[in-house]
Amino acid sequence: MKVLENAIEIDRLTTDQEKIDNVTRSITDHGNYLRKRYPILQYQNTLGASVMVFSLAGMIVTGGLYINGSIPAWGCILINALLTSFIHEIEHDLIHRLYFRKQPLAHNAMMFFCWLARPGMPSPWLRRNLHFHHHKESGTDSDVEAWITTSGSPWGLLRLLKLLDGFVFGFLNAVFAPGWRQKVRLLGKIIRLNTPFGLLYWGCWYVFLGYHLYAWLAPIMGTEAYTSAATLKLMNIVDSAVVILIAPNMIRQFCLFFISSNMHYYGDVAPRNAIQQTQVMNPWWLWPFQLFCFNFGSTHSIHHFVVRDPFYLRQMTAPYAHKVMAQAGVRFNDFGTYHRANRYCMDHSKTRSRG
Template identity: 75%
Template sequence: MNNTHTISTSPLSKTEQESINDITQKITQHSNELRKRYSLLGYQNVIGASVMTLSVTGMVIMGALYIKGIIPGWLCILVNALLTSLIHELEHDLIHRLYFRKQPLAHNLMMLLCWITRPGMPSPWLRRELHFHHHKESGTDTDVEAWITTSGSTWGAKRFLKLIDGFVFGIVNALFAPTWREKIRLTVKVLRLNAPMGLLYWGCWYIFLGYHLYTWASSLMGIAYQPSPTTSMLMNVINSAVVIIVAPNIIRQFCLFFISSNIHYYGDVTPRNPLQQTQVMNHWWLWPFQLFCFNFGSTHCIHHFVVRDPFYLRQMTAPFAHKVLAEHGVRFNDFGTYKRANRYNFTQPES
């Protein structure tokens, strides 16, 4: 895979292009040195498959322990959220074909496991198209992936809703479209992006919330609610699904989108200029969010310069890479992005 940036059509200055080339070359050289130093890194397919096996097995074990009453629900939720953050990193690497590139059966099996364990996300095969475009046109108006994670939106109730519940946001956004044709088009788009896994995922979540809100309200009003045997059995299944897979992914997705949407610049970046596409966010107070997205804010900027390295190697190269990025003016912990709706320039976006 070509891990450099071909930017012949981009209005970059000679200095910017030289900086991009220098960053890419130095980080690539450093990761090559790590590969030589640690022979285990040469078994990339084995590492990816092992992380997937351990993560999925861990989720199944935690789910079984919860169902048997051996561990509390909160522990299952937190551990599985951590495990799904690993699986997200695997999916991101798989989208770039970093594992089993020449073995489609194994590659697609891993992709399927990523989707099953993170059903609230669109199909990884569909995401591949969006993600490749994100790399090509990061931060521009056509960068759908950045828009999905709320980049470019001003902070408020609308952005917060989009962070915690993309499905409801999509439906609400469709309902407020100016014409019926646009309402239908956007609704179909939301359903298509979420079919079929996401519809089951969000369906479980809304039934869970609705049922428990109803029983809570009934108890407040002094009404004795006695569910039927069928309802009890259905809710046992839904309650377990929420604890084992839905709630962990809601936590993981919120943390990932919060970090991702703020490390990416949007709206006024120079096209195809990785110097402006992302920043590094590694301030100490971000660690609760970083925990559930595998240190994404600290390492994702590296990926925009060197695509070929898997997620665990980015963690290893980060101390060196951060020095190189800083030398070339890539930003660190620019929290002003919250006020600027992710604009790169230090001006407030027009309302």
């Protein structure tokens, strides 16, 4: 009986692999067709660098306009959150060496500027190995990148907190780790991953929260909030950093992690089975989140089949790719993932598919 079950499982996986190969080939061919139809797509390095320069320049301009009082804080935050979503896509492509592959100076310079624009994240060089492993073992217990974005955790206040504050997420994991050696090891890893920019980023954020909480609570408690001239000068710098850089990245990261952690399956995924690794999430009500992570829920599944295409080409191939993926059995808008803690769960009656 066991031999028969194993034979059925092997046959199923073989069928899935054939479907995966067909999806990969079809999307690749469609990408080649688009490259021929639109010759500008041949200039991949130039396009990537142009998006990078545009996004960084945009952040600088909006920051200057905010400091000069020409635009409100909320305007600066929303514009820069959108621009940092472009930079995240550029960094993700760079991790896969899609720009300046044979020109290390230009490639690493772009990686560095991506890190500067998103200082709350570990360096892209450290993340590269984690991300490559994510592609190989997506959704399995060793997929650290998926786990970091809270995939596999039951939904509740703790998961929401982890999505809102990545540093607190890491700190809580260390605090609740079994044994002192494990706690110390995880704390050391948090410090290493956040050195140097992340420590400045999160430190600035907590100073901002602490100061404004104190200023808000003091009158309520019947005391006067005392602030020296030096403190006010420091807080002007901190407030500007939060509006121009930190708050935009907090919004971008929350939207990205919220979408990513729910479109990736985790915990009961067959190894290296791209059909089971992700779903396509593209309902209209997710657009407020999709806006700040460059339509990630709709297009990231394509990347699990075809790695070589840059982010803007995935947007162009999406209508065609979705049809091919749906035919192969990739799920669309499986909202049951919210109460299944991202388990794949073989009950297909709980999913909805769209071609």
